[in-house]
Amino acid sequence: MTILVYVDYIPDTREVKLGETCWLANVAEKIAEKLGYEVWGLVVNSATVTLRIQEAKIFRRVIHVRIRGAAEGTYVPPLFAEAIVEICRKYNPEVLLFPATYRCREIAPFVAARLETGIVADISEIYVDDKGEIVSVKPSFGENILAHITIPGKKPKIFTMRCPARATVQKRVESCEVVNEEFIARAVGMRYVKSTRIEDPDADILPEKADIIIGVGAGVRPDVIELARSVAKKLKIGLGATKRVTDRGLLPYKFLLGDSGKIARPRVYVAFGISGAPQHMSGVKSSEVIIAVNIDENAPIRNYADYFIKQDANEVLRKLAELVLSGL
Amino acid sequence: MLKIVLLVKTVVPIVSTVKVDEKTGSLVREGVPTTLNPWDYAAIELALELRRSYGGHITAISMAPPFAKEVLEDIIGMGVDDAILVSDRAFAGSDTLATSYVLAETIRKVVKEFDIVITGQEAADSVTSHVPAQVAAFLNVPYIYYVTNVKHCNVVDKVIKLERFVEDEGRAEEFEVDLPVVISVYRRQTYLPISVLRKISARLEGKVKIVSNKELQLDPSKIGLAGSPTRVSKIENFKIASKSTQFLDFKTPDEAARWILDLIRKYAQTGKP
Numbered sequence: 001m002t003i004l005v006y007v008d009y010i011p012d013t014r015e016v017k018l019g020e021t022c023w024l025a026n027v028a029e030k031i032a033e034k035l036g037y038e039v040w041g042l043v044v045n046s047a048t049v050t051l052r053i054q055e056a057k058i059f060r061r062v063i064h065v066r067i068r069g070a071a072e073g074t075y076v077p078p079l080f081a082e083a084i085v086e087i088c089r090k091y092n093p094e095v096l097l098f099p100a101t102y103r104c105r106e107i108a109p110f111v112a113a114r115l116e117t118g119i120v121a122d123i124s125e126i127y128v129d130d131k132g133e134i135v136s137v138k139p140s141f142g143e144n145i146l147a148h149i150t151i152p153g154k155k156p157k158i159f160t161m162r163c164p165a166r167a168t169v170q171k172r173v174e175s176c177e178v179v180n181e182e183f184i185a186r187a188v189g190m191r192y193v194k195s196t197r198i199e200d201p202d203a204d205i206l207p208e209k210a211d212i213i214i215g216v217g218a219g220v221r222p223d224v225i226e227l228a229r230s231v232a233k234k235l236k237i238g239l240g241a242t243k244r245v246t247d248r249g250l251l252p253y254k255f256l257l258g259d260s261g262k263i264a265r266p267r268v269y270v271a272f273g274i275s276g277a278p279q280h281m282s283g284v285k286s287s288e289v290i291i292a293v294n295i296d297e298n299a300p301i302r303n304y305a306d307y308f309i310k311q312d313a314n315e316v317l318r319k320l321a322e323l324v325l326s327g328l
Numbered sequence: 329m330l331k332i333v334l335l336v337k338t339v340v341p342i343v344s345t346v347k348v349d350e351k352t353g354s355l356v357r358e359g360v361p362t363t364l365n366p367w368d369y370a371a372i373e374l375a376l377e378l379r380r381s382y383g384g385h386i387t388a389i390s391m392a393p394p395f396a397k398e399v400l401e402d403i404i405g406m407g408v409d410d411a412i413l414v415s416d417r418a419f420a421g422s423d424t425l426a427t428s429y430v431l432a433e434t435i436r437k438v439v440k441e442f443d444i445v446i447t448g449q450e451a452a453d454s455v456t457s458h459v460p461a462q463v464a465a466f467l468n469v470p471y472i473y474y475v476t477n478v479k480h481c482n483v484v485d486k487v488i489k490l491e492r493f494v495e496d497e498g499r500a501e502e503f504e505v506d507l508p509v510v511i512s513v514y515r516r517q518t519y520l521p522i523s524v525l526r527k528i529s530a531r532l533e534g535k536v537k538i539v540s541n542k543e544l545q546l547d548p549s550k551i552g553l554a555g556s557p558t559r560v561s562k563i564e565n566f567k568i569a570s571k572s573t574q575f576l577d578f579k580t581p582d583e584a585a586r587w588i589l590d591l592i593r594k595y596a597q598t599g600k601p
């Protein structure tokens with residue numbers, strides 16, 4: 001009995017999402033140990049990626065399904081999904097785990113529909129309950145509610161899970177065996193034309209992938225917000241903002257955290273001049289550590305904060321920028 | 329001429345207000361208003377844009393309780409031609425699979441002919457983005473997510489050229505797809521677009537058709553709770569692990585900045601806060 005972990009990668013460059021894969025392997029291993037399952041990897045249509053995964057020694061076994069009729073490096077969602085469906089029909093895994101990347105969130109639900117099984121999106125946790133049932137935890141309604149969701153009696157149980165991009169594998173295997181499979185592409189009425197990298201100068205400080213985020217709110221002046229951006233860049237950490245900041249056009253919406261923006265799951269969040277409205281905190285409150293820098297010690301953010309620093313956020317950020325940018 | 333189907337959802341506007349009743353263990357939705365899912369506006373915009381460029385007809389569909397009729401009327405006010413509210417107690421408890429099945433069957437049986445099905449990227453309350461792919465699976469047509477632009481649509485040969493953005497990879501991709509197709513639209517940077525502010529048209533009567541399972545005749549084992557493979561075994565309010573806030577009394581901003589920087593650096597090195 002197996003748990004299949006789907007290995008996501010950028011088709012054009014074959015860059016493997018290794019951190020996510022390791023995270024899922026660790027999560028799967030914990031479940032597998034409890035239930036006596038095995039954990040395998042699954043790669044669709046890339047020998048390069050398969051080799052990479054084999055060398056990383058994450059899984060004891062990796063299935064590589066080549067799609068005959070589709071060149072490596074091209075990507076067509078229904079085709080990838082159909083290939084996964086075929087593998088599931090053949091190997092009948094108990095669980096199919098995907099990282100909740102944009103690409104996987106596109107293919108996983110199709111696989112579930114084809115196999116008429118259940119899927120839970122964007123889960124934060126997975127565990128085995130005392131009856132031996134696999135339960136997923138899905139934060140919902142702006143992270144306000146945790147739903148514990150099962151897929152009883154179905155195979156495979158499909159989950160997409162949010163994973164930190166920098167995880168490493170806990171238990172390295174001695175060697176990894178590759179099982180080659182082939183899927184013959186059928187006409188899906190869809191052709192992949194090309195892929196282009198969009199240079200986003202902020203790619204390295206987007207909040208959704210970051211383990212550490214500094215957030216700025218209305219208490220931070222526009223010029224200091226720019227400093228915060230430089231600090232994030234220099235330290236290679238994420239930058240976040242409240243709606244009052246993005247609505248004023250002080251930062252683009254890609255930095256907005258909360259109900260109307262992004263849900264980030266950092267491990268450290270430092271909030272500068274942020275009051276702590278629930279619509280904002282929904283985007284960060286699962287952070288392990290929250291630090292608030294605010295002049296008002298009664299600001300609601302104190303209910304979320306592990307550490308509260310009663311200081312002018314502008315002054316602290318200025319100093320922080322001085323320290324960081326001067327390389328101290 | 330394009331036959332466009334829009335799939336929309338009503339959601340709770342301020343999602344962080346929804347709570348669990350600790351006694352009954354169910355969601356308290358009473359007094360919580362619903363509106364159109366904010367990410368659906370981008371889908372509406374694209375549908376209107378396509379109709380402007382290529383001509384055609386837009387039908388909006390939503391599976392929801394009867395109150396959603398108003399939201400569909402608002403959408404018609406924004407320029408959509410007509411709407412179908414799929415509503416029946418038999419559909420209650422549907423998860424994404426059952427919902428997608430009902431929507432796909434509504435398209436097949438009620439709309440019948442279609443070229444493009446357009447949806448928003450995800451719903452702000454449940455955030456699954458399952459429906460577009462699953463509707464495509466049931467309709468057996470190609471699909472693509474996160475569309476940013478329709479480069480060209482050949483309405484004679486029924487071929488469309490699309491661009492999409494895979495945000496977490498920072499990559500734009502281009503596809504050529506034979507119609508019909510299901511697409512979801514990338515959630516744009518704007519929160520509320522101009523269309524919201526457009527005049528609501530005066531004549532809405534008869535433009536929202538209500539369809540129940542009497543018309544659809546779907547197998548009860550494939551809809552509602554029975555047709556849903558997922559089960560919610562428990563829901564709970566997110567609890568902040570009863571934090572005891574530590575107030576740090578730094579004398580100067582400099583001290584505070586150094587402390588923060590140390591913590592960040594320590595975390596970056598050890599992976600532990």
Ligand SMILES: Cc1cc2nc3c(=O)[nH]c(=O)nc-3n(C[C@H](O)[C@H](O)[C@H](O)COP(=O)(O)OP(=O)(O)OC[C@H]3O[C@@H](n4cnc5c(N)ncnc54)[C@H](O)[C@@H]3O)c2cc1C
Pocket residue numbers: 216217218219220241242243244245256257258259260261262272273274275276277278279280281293294295296299311312313314341342
């Ligand atoms: C439907 C809806 C959706 C929403 N979605 C979101 C969302 O996704 N994300 C989001 O962020 N908000 C959202 N909001 C808005 C949210 O309710 C709050 O208004 C917003 O988060 C407040 O931002 P803020 O903390 O920056 O500003 P404020 O609430 O004005 O707080 C500013 C804080 O800065 C402090 N301060 C002032 N000067 C200083 C100083 N010199 N040094 C240190 N501290 C200082 C003040 O004490 C105060 O606590 C939404 C609201 C609605 C109605």
